[in-house]
Amino acid sequence: MQSLISKLTNTSVIVTGGSRGYGAGIAEAFVKAGARVWITGRDQERLQTTAQNIGAIPFTADVADGYAWDRLMEEVIQHTGRLDVLVNNAGEGVKVCQASDQTDEAIARSLASNLTGAMLGCRRAAAIMQSQRSGLIINIGSACSTHAWPGWSIYSAAKAGLLMFTRCLLTELRPYGVRVTSVLPSWGQTEFTEAVNLPPRDPVILAQCISPSDLGQLIVQTACMPPHLVAEEIKLWPIVQPMIQL
Template identity: 35%
Template sequence: MNLKQAKVLLTGGSLGIGKATAKMLVDAGAKVVITGRNEDRLKEAAEETGAQYVVADVSQPEEVKHTYQQTTQLMGGLDVLINNAGIGGGFSPLSEVTADDFLSVYSVNVMGVAMMSQLAAEIFKKQGHGSIINIGSTAGTKGFERGTVYASSKFALRGMTQCWQAELRKHNIRVMLINPSEVTTAFGNKDREERDEEANKLRSREIAHAITSALQMDDRGFIPELAVWATNPWK
């Protein structure tokens, strides 16, 4: 698709991958609305990237509806949804996992994505085109020790993505999954402070590049799933 004047809604846009992606898309000529729960961080990210913002929590159905109402007012339509908002679990051993751990993570990583995508799909079906990009994880392709809650949420996201691909292709809607490996962001940091970049680790901009490149493919084709790994993180 041509990103010039494309209307993009991006969740979790105040930090890390979300902020880097918003900047790259705006630089490519797109109109972008970012969402997040912290208005101060959102406002700062909007100023840095050139995006507009809506304060919203994707785990709350009424705030999801509010997001689309505000996005329509700000941009006048929608061409792309990027489901980037996500949280990590406590990474506890199986013996310590609780039902609340699942509920808190799944409400964002699974239910939030589903609710955001449901409304986007309604818009895209009516207009006969659209793209949905889900930000998964390589943890959604292979589990790891203490990853019961987080990895299973990303496995669920991967499964939902495949279901939507089968359901929505006939409506000219592209549904794509990007699976980052470890990225030096604020993810998993309880204070939500960005980590310092490490020379050989992935940065947010590598994932932003993958997202932007996937969108820029002509609409007659799409990349169903893409994993991004650091070339040599141990160097």
């Protein structure tokens, strides 16, 4: 951890959806590594509590709100003069069911939370990082972007769109020395798993799934890679999860 601290001390980091789950784990890992971290979320009370617990800076915002992104970027640049890392982690299952049972509102919300919000953040971060000629964008996707399961069509489509957007963004920003990475986790020890009624139910198996701290360590290690190297995509599976290729 000491070497990671020396690399990330005083860097500026944004983690969206940072009030809980993977986002909180990622933000805490960056804080422990010496970075100055902003976390975003819609639940102001929960965001404030998490920020206080881990030593981050709270910024209440909906990622689908472009004006909120403008205010966030302005605050970060005002305090640090730069943006070193953006982690687009915010997302939600919204409604997991067959496409025929979806509602127009649920489809729009899923796309806004899981795809559009990250695009809005990337657009602004890309402009800043191009000017700096350095920076790292990490978009947290899902194994759903490359695998098919019944009931997950809308969520999977949004995450698949994020995956392709991230691939294209890397080709655009690479000439400026800016790195862009997709991280695709599967089963996790988060409230998302509970909210969408995902397996596993067995607490012994669940304890072997991806924890917020597991993902946080991976993201920090990715940020500490030599600046002339980029991990295009990282897919993370718990060994206990069946890996069925479809």
